[in-house]
Amino acid sequence: MGCRRRQHPGAAVRSGSALAVAGGASIRGNKPWPHWPRAAAGAAHILGEVLESGRWSIASPSNGRKTYEQRFAAQFAEYVGVQQCIPTASGTAALMTALEACGVGAGDEVIVPAISWIASASTVLGVNAVPVFVDVDPHTLCLNPAEVEAAITKATRAIVVVHLYSSVADVEALRAIGDRHGVALIEDCAQAHGARFHNRHVGGFGAMGTFSMHHTKLLSSGEGGAVVTSDDALARRVEHLRADGRCRSVVPAAIGAAELIETGELMGSNRCLSEFQSALLTVQLRELDEWNAIRRRNALMLDKLLGELGFVPQATTPGTTERVYFNYAVKVPTGPLAAAGMPTVSDALTAELHFAVRPIYPPLYASRLYDPASRRRFAISEGHLARVSEQRRSLPVAEAAAGQTVTLHHAALLGDEQEVRDIVAAFEKILVHGTELAAR
Incomplete structure (x- = not known):
């Protein structure tokens, strides 16, 4: 645990404090995050x-x-x-x-x-x-x-x-x-x-x-x-x-x-x-690559520090030569945090960071936004409407991922090392309080 304290001074102390969703002090406090979108020069x-x-x-x-x-x-x-x-x-x-x-x-x-x-x-x-x-x-x-x-x-x-x-x-x-x-x-x-x-x-x-x-x-x-x-x-x-x-x-x-x-x-x-x-x-477009480089640098640091805590960052296909980050997606460890459910975990992280953390998209067939029957334009025939509605089926990998993965928008990756360490401290804190979150 000494390695974690060295990586983020004070993180262990704050990790042991009460969760922000339970009335404790948050990791981030009132410090602002980088805003998005931001206007390029000119x-x-x-x-x-x-x-x-x-x-x-x-x-x-x-x-x-x-x-x-x-x-x-x-x-x-x-x-x-x-x-x-x-x-x-x-x-x-x-x-x-x-x-x-x-x-x-x-x-x-x-x-x-x-x-x-x-x-x-x-x-x-x-x-x-x-x-x-x-x-x-x-x-x-x-x-x-x-x-x-x-x-x-x-x-x-x-x-x-x-x-x-x-x-x-x-x-x-x-x-x-x-x-x-x-x-x-x-x-x-x-x-x-x-x-x-x-x-x-x-x-x-x-x-x-x-x-x-x-x-x-x-x-x-x-x-x-x-x-x-x-x-x-x-x-x-x-x-x-x-x-x-x-x-x-x-x-x-x-x-x-x-x-x-x-x-x-x-x-x-x-x-x-x-x-x-x-x-x-x-x-x-002139500044896209520069902003992407900042996000990539911070994401690599998150990969290392969250990986040491047992979280699993999203991978990319071998052969990827330049990665970009729209969202930073990470899987929580099996155990109390996974049992708590991703809405609960996301709410706890959001309270600690004062930055929206969200579960990944649900499988499309299970999404509240997928409802062809709600619009008559898709009822071009009874058979067609049945075909587009019957797609609601079980796909195990997608469902398992949705039950264990959360995301941060890329604005969180546009800051400096302190923002990264605050994110890590928040994840460490909810990990310590996993059993409490699972009981909520």
Whole structure:
């Protein structure tokens, strides 16, 4: 125990004090945490430029200058290492347009991981397809390739793989499965901006990659998203799908004229990103790698110190060459803490840190947010509604992980060594009081 005291002076004393949820003093006190999102250098200036430009949308008349959407698209495509980037209004919009661009439609099956945010399922429902929930790897919490192989049927049209929390999925194994069965692989990189696998950025391994730029994400414009691909035909389909069936003219538009032209190729919907968001992303992208490096440094320290206490940090697939952290996920030891349940453990940690600690996502089929019967639009037939509702089944690895794992948002990793040691002290304190928590 002396090693722990040396790593965090005073931690042992505070660990022995009463839990904050039971009225004791908290580990963190009133010290503030790093805030998120944070504006990159030049953010206010570039937003002011858009404000005065007279062009707030790519659908508005041309002012003779390249749009910020075009600028961000070019920058992000180069960053990821692909040929094309098509910005969208959200990560959900990116996923839906990617699915449709790949030809997914009514009655098709789409394999999705059992553990993910609800959009992994709702976007599939949104194109009238059927989400097929597949179990995850117990160490990475990402799609298990062996389980994917077993779940493929004649109706399977796509595999959506999520790089979850801080893990990169085994995209090469999944791509091989997709190629073998003639099924498209779509990478959901909403939580993985900047992650690399075998020295290549994620997003470029599948037919398409999708990103979210939501308030919480590593690269944020409040809301927003993007589809990336090196397939020109797929990119053109996404362009039409996200802009009411229009695409940008290859000939520069005259001042006052529209750049988006009506081709009649493919009907779409309005899922475009505003010029304000696009401009903001051009400056936010400049600092992404620097912020990711800070998070990575602190996460490695957490891995070591929490590992010494018996907690098990989320792993990533071998071959990951640059890891990023949307959330820091860690499994609690078996025993009293696991018996207490993750809502109780999360509440206790939140009280100690004054920073939200949450259980991981529940299995999608067990999520309160997954309820196709609550919306008539999914009742395209009695048989279809039965197919999307009957997906509620038991997947043991996902359920075991949900019963033993908690997460911290990446803002907690943007501080200095003291923030890391406060997190460790909080985990040590609840470990000492595990029996008490289990009895609550």
